[in-house]
Amino acid sequence: MISYLEFEKPVAALESRIAELRAAAEGDDVDISNELERLEEKSADLLASIYGSLTPWQKTQVARHPMRPHFRDFVAYIFDDFMPLGGDRYYAEDEAIVGGLARLGDRRVMLIGHEKGHDTESRLRHNFGMGKPEGYRKAIRLMEMAGRFGLPVVTLVDTSGAFPGVEAEERGQAEAIARSTEACLALPVPMVATIVGEGGSGGAVALASAERVLMLEHAVYSVISPEGCASILWRTAEKAPEAAEAMKVTARDLLKLGVIDRIVNEPVGGAHRDPRAAAGALRDAIGEELDKLLRMSPESLLRLREDRFLGIGDNTKARRRAR
Amino acid sequence: MSWLTQIRKSIPFGRKRESADNLWVKCPNCSEMLFARDYEENLFVCPRCDHHGRVGADTRLAQILDPGYELLPEPSVAEDPLKFRDSKKYADRIKAARAKSPHQDAFQVALGAIEGHKAIVGVQDFTFMGGSMGMAVGQAFVNGAKRALEEECAYIVFTAAGGARMQEGILSLMQMPKATVMTRRLKEAGLPYIVVLTDPTTGGVTASYAMLGDIHIAEPGALIGFAGQRVIQDTIRESLPEGFQRAEYLHKHGMVDMVVERKSLRATLARLLDYLHPAQAA
Ligand SMILES: [Zn+2]
Numbered sequence: 001m002i003s004y005l006e007f008e009k010p011v012a013a014l015e016s017r018i019a020e021l022r023a024a025a026e027g028d029d030v031d032i033s034n035e036l037e038r039l040e041e042k043s044a045d046l047l048a049s050i051y052g053s054l055t056p057w058q059k060t061q062v063a064r065h066p067m068r069p070h071f072r073d074f075v076a077y078i079f080d081d082f083m084p085l086g087g088d089r090y091y092a093e094d095e096a097i098v099g100g101l102a103r104l105g106d107r108r109v110m111l112i113g114h115e116k117g118h119d120t121e122s123r124l125r126h127n128f129g130m131g132k133p134e135g136y137r138k139a140i141r142l143m144e145m146a147g148r149f150g151l152p153v154v155t156l157v158d159t160s161g162a163f164p165g166v167e168a169e170e171r172g173q174a175e176a177i178a179r180s181t182e183a184c185l186a187l188p189v190p191m192v193a194t195i196v197g198e199g200g201s202g203g204a205v206a207l208a209s210a211e212r213v214l215m216l217e218h219a220v221y222s223v224i225s226p227e228g229c230a231s232i233l234w235r236t237a238e239k240a241p242e243a244a245e246a247m248k249v250t251a252r253d254l255l256k257l258g259v260i261d262r263i264v265n266e267p268v269g270g271a272h273r274d275p276r277a278a279a280g281a282l283r284d285a286i287g288e289e290l291d292k293l294l295r296m297s298p299e300s301l302l303r304l305r306e307d308r309f310l311g312i313g314d315n316t317k318a319r320r321r322a323r
Numbered sequence: 324m325s326w327l328t329q330i331r332k333s334i335p336f337g338r339k340r341e342s343a344d345n346l347w348v349k350c351p352n353c354s355e356m357l358f359a360r361d362y363e364e365n366l367f368v369c370p371r372c373d374h375h376g377r378v379g380a381d382t383r384l385a386q387i388l389d390p391g392y393e394l395l396p397e398p399s400v401a402e403d404p405l406k407f408r409d410s411k412k413y414a415d416r417i418k419a420a421r422a423k424s425p426h427q428d429a430f431q432v433a434l435g436a437i438e439g440h441k442a443i444v445g446v447q448d449f450t451f452m453g454g455s456m457g458m459a460v461g462q463a464f465v466n467g468a469k470r471a472l473e474e475e476c477a478y479i480v481f482t483a484a485g486g487a488r489m490q491e492g493i494l495s496l497m498q499m500p501k502a503t504v505m506t507r508r509l510k511e512a513g514l515p516y517i518v519v520l521t522d523p524t525t526g527g528v529t530a531s532y533a534m535l536g537d538i539h540i541a542e543p544g545a546l547i548g549f550a551g552q553r554v555i556q557d558t559i560r561e562s563l564p565e566g567f568q569r570a571e572y573l574h575k576h577g578m579v580d581m582v583v584e585r586k587s588l589r590a591t592l593a594r595l596l597d598y599l600h601p602a603q604a605a
Contacts, residue, residue, distance in 0.1 A: 162530075162549065162550075163558075164549070164550030164551070164554045164555045164558050165550075165555060165558060165559055166555060166559060166563060166564060166567065168549075168550070169548050169549060169550065169555070169567070169568060170576045171576070172534070172576070172577070172578050173530070173549040173550065174529035174530040174533070174534050174548065174549035174578075175530075175534040175578060177530040177531075177549070178499075178503065178529075178530050178531050178532070178533075178534040178535050179534075179535070181499055181500050181503050181530075181531060182503050182506070182507060182535060184500070185500060185503055185504055185507055186507060201487075201496060201527065202496075202499060202526070202527050202530040202531075202549070205496060205497075205499050205500060205527075206530075209499075209500040209503070221493060222492065222493060222496070223487045223489060223491075223492055223493055223495050223496040223527070224487070224489055228554075229489050232489065233409040233410070233489060233490075234409055234410060239409075242409075243409075246405065246407050246408060246409065246492075247405070247407075247489070247492040247493070248405050248492050248493065249492070249493070254493060257404070257493065257494065259493050259494070259497060306504045309497065309500040309501045309503075309504050310465065310501055310504055312494065312497045312501065313400065313401055313404060313458045313494045313497065
């Protein structure tokens with residue numbers, strides 16, 4: 001059973017009308033197949049048109065949709081094998097960040113990502129995908145291991161942000177994030193990061209400082225949540241839609257800004273309407289990117305990654321053109 | 324600019340008394356009225372309660388470096404890349420900040436020496452839009468690191484920021500990995516990278532270059548953390564522990580090497596540079 005977002009209400013109305021008609025037609029002789037077909041077509045068109053022009057704030061809703069595929073779904077649909085590895089060796093196992101050895105076709109990789117959970121029990125266990133220092137330190141451990149064993153690193157980023165809590169601060173949340181970013185930048189192996197849902201601030205960057213950054217079509221990536229930005233700059237969280245618009249959080253905007261390298265299209269109506277298809281497209285994209293990078297030497301990979309971040313927002317080219 | 328104007332500019336938070344000459348400032352902590360000249364001579368530390376007041380970039384550089392240091396030019400970066408607008412245009416906010424500052428943005432870099440030890444010193448200036456990290460700050464940090472690599476000397480960075488500059492959106496976030504590229508290069512070149520955390524250092528600045536130093540020094544009482552206190556309170560719904568996210572608290576939890584009074588800062592840095600000599604590395 002799909003749960004509808006506010007802006008999907010017209011589609012919901014049509015779909016419930018279709019369901020009613022179907023139920024009424026059960027055992028009835030009246031042929032309504034034409035009417036059903038017409039309504040279904042109308043509903044599909046409506047969905048396509050709504051999703052073809054989502055506002056940044058609507059995309060934020062889609063990216064946070066409770067039914068959106070999360071880490072475990074992508075593992076199931078993309079990877080042929082996955083051996084989770086646990087613990088940071090200092091303090092604890094943090095299930096907000098999952099990682100381990102995985103196979104993508106015939107490629108062996110180190111897979112790391114945020115897991116938000118899918119029901120109350122698992123959401124609590126995974127802390128809604130909000131990593132703590134031990135989660136980022138586990139990611140560092142796994143990235144360093146990947147570097148030693150020549151395993152490319154694939155990350156799936158999906159977090160509203162790193163966990164804001166007293167203990168997380170005490171154990172060095174900032175230090176853990178900084179070191180995790182540093183570990184990405186130090187990898188002598190290919191790294192492909194994908195923002196699959198929410199790319200929330202430092203907690204996302206720590207797993208996304210890769211030479212190739214992909215983004216699902218309706219994912220969002222930002223320095224602060226639209227609500228957070230709105231409550232600071234507009235002094236009310238109600239201005240979140242305006243903040244989402246102003247901050248440029250969508251895949252299309254970020255591609256233009258050179259912050260991401262590739263958009264992976266989602267099925268019509270968003271990844272949650274067909275997780276398998278969404279994962280299939282992502283599988284192909286990650287595979288293609290990895291194959292290109294696997295031909296490069298460790299030195300060129302490091303240089304590519306460094307230049308990518310040193311050059312983001314670089315004005316020299318623009319200024320040269322202007323002259 | 325007269326010496327008095329300079330002092331006024333560097334005391335953004337000490338509220339001035341409504342007198343004709345504005346010679347008095349009020350300690351933001353204990354409200355003691357201080358004679359501006361005494362306050363300055365005491366390095367903007369309250370003689371009564373030891374509160375370490377916030378200081379601007381020029382004041383800081385003058386306090387730390389031997390006379391005759393060279394202020395490096397500020398980087399040129401894309402201005403207002405998102406054409407951001409909230410209740411005001413970002414372009415106007417930046418214009419207003421520049422009108423109140425001798426600088427173009429919130430991070431200044433100087434080449435100089437500390438008791439004879441050559442160093443590049445970067446200072447993040449809270450008085451300029453809360454020290455927030457945008458492209459200009461990130462690029463200035465990078466340029467400072469590049470110069471340290473050229474000069475083969477230490478890089479010392481004073482951090483101060485409410486966090487990322489939201490008006491530059493994701494591009495401000497991208498300054499985290501960008502700065503980290505350079506801290507890695509300093510490490511590889513065997514050059515000391517020393518961070519002095521000043522009040523306040525929070526958000527993406529803390530979660531990148533502020534926490535990647537060989538040495539972390541914090542000024543007494545400085546607020547240092549990743550998440551904002553209100554955000555944490557909203558999440559855990561209980562009151563925060565005493566001294567939470569203050570310099571002494573971070574020292575206790577192993578995140579900084581030492582908490583150093585401002586009056587001992589210059590000598591401490593010089594002593595460190597005497598130990599961490601670049602030539603001995605690699
Ligand atoms: Zn005082």
